[in-house]
Amino acid sequence: MQYAAPHMKNGGSVITLTYLGGQRVCANYKVMGVAKAALEAYVRELAFELGPKAIRVNAISAGPIKTLAASGITGFDYILEYHKSVSPLRENVTTTDVAEAAAFLSGDKAKMITGQTLFVDAGYSIVGVPQLG
Template sequence: MPEPEYIERIAMGLFDGKKGLVVGIANDHSIAWAITQQLFKEGAEIGFTHLPDKDAARPKNEKKVRKLVEPLGGKFVIPCDVTKDEDLDAVFKKTEEEFGKIDFVLHSVAFAPPADLTGPVYDVSRDGFKLSMEISAYSLIAMAGRAKPILNEGGSILTLSYLGGETVVPGYNLMGLCKAALESAVTYLAHELGPQGVRVNAVSAGPVKTVSASGVGDIKKMFQLYETFSPLRRNITAEEVGKASAFLLSDHASGISGEILHVDSGYHCMGAPPTDAFDKA
């Protein structure tokens, strides 16, 4: 991945004059960062959040995000714990103060306690379930409500999902339930915000090497499955997810809302392994 200072903006980009908020960059391996690079390249002005730091004297999370976005012209970086209404209020107040109206919001937030994520669904704790749903699904709803008054007509909200929200992916476990709720929220929000001219969509990405992915059981086998079973016979790249996401956030996707766009080399469409998969076994 190139260093931020080497990303050049495109003349007459898709996002010239567009302003927005990105929630969910953790580091340079985050899918949200891959999307952000495409948005910057196309001329967007963006504000960012970071995970709150436990030690204010050693703001590791803030520094990680600032190191990535400030060389590219990030307008602000603000802490946000999505389980706290006061943090969400502060984020959208800052966004309105900085930009007035905005054109897009990228939601890239998901979490489940490791003990609940790695075990079977039938053994998930009550508190683990509630926390996972609150962070991974409800946070989109909470952000959409706060973004609604400041989104321009033609604006867009985008979140990130995975096939495990539609069908069983062994090892994805509790997060699959969260993504199912998230995808349902996308469709209901698309319906409710549509009269305002705001679109709500999700990208369902194939496996990408991120910190979050490392918490999913048998992730290495998942990469092998995509290479063997998908129509393109390969995994995707973070850049491909970034480009598809930028498209959905842009005016080029003005007629698309309530959509779950799969960026997974076609893996989602396969009902059985291709015949040559057994030759590779």
């Protein structure tokens, strides 16, 4: 943003990708959780700093998706299975779901939304005690 912001003369929308591990402890996510917590704090700081220039800054917290980066996380297949069985929508998230949310955040329909972390996770993050059986 240090380099991009000066070129964004007419404002704009900036989006980063985060994960639940930035707000809760997720097994095997380890220091990535700390990094994502910092990233989400950065989103708020940058939204505050760049708001007067009409630049909005938000994060999308995506549910688990099997990508190259995700393959580095131990037990990822279990995470996918668990996420699907516990999330209110009983679905796993796709890259298209994340892209649709990003398109929304990029456009005018989100023109008053900044500094937020938007969960695109089939509702997984709201669950405290999952339905048993």
